[in-house]
Amino acid sequence: MSFLLRVILNAFAIWLVSLIPVLQVYLIPFAPGDWFQVALTALLVGLIFAIVNAIIGTVLKVLAIPLYILTLGLISLVINGFLLWLTAWITTLWSFGLRVESFWWGVLAALLITIINGILGLIFRPSRRD
Known part of the structure; x- marks a missing residue:
């Protein structure tokens, strides 16, 4: 999938x-x-979340391989929640962006974002040519 x-x-x-x-x-x-500012804010937060997930998320997932094995993959929920919380923290530098009130609500929100991204990724996946 393209960036x-x-x-x-x-x-x-x-x-x-x-x-x-x-x-x-x-x-x-x-x-x-207005709706246009909401869309721009969502795109900016989506960009920051994608960058945080690509850079910091990759490093955390590699370092947490033993925890993945120990918890049978459940640590990924906490890591994704942390990445969403980190994105919210980065956007607090401005007067707009994402706000997460609690870390554990952020974990649940990250789980929902992962499910939505998975479903939309299946729908919008580019077709392969044989």
Whole structure:
């Protein structure tokens, strides 16, 4: 999957998860907050999440191989939650972006984002030529 498509799918998944008020994950758009600013904010957060996942996520997943074996892969939920929390922390440097109120709600939100990305990845996967 191309990087641009991954950013767009991340942005859509983060936007969908931010619509669920129970998760306490909020997408704070640029001012004045019209639909265009929400879309730009979601794309920017999706880009930051994709970069964090590509760089830091890869290093963490390689270092956590023994924990993957020990926990039968359940550590990936915590790692993905940490990466989402880190993305939210990076975006706190500005007055817009992603806010995650609690680490464990972030873990649940990251699980939902992973499921949404998986489904959308199956739908938008480029077809292979034989």
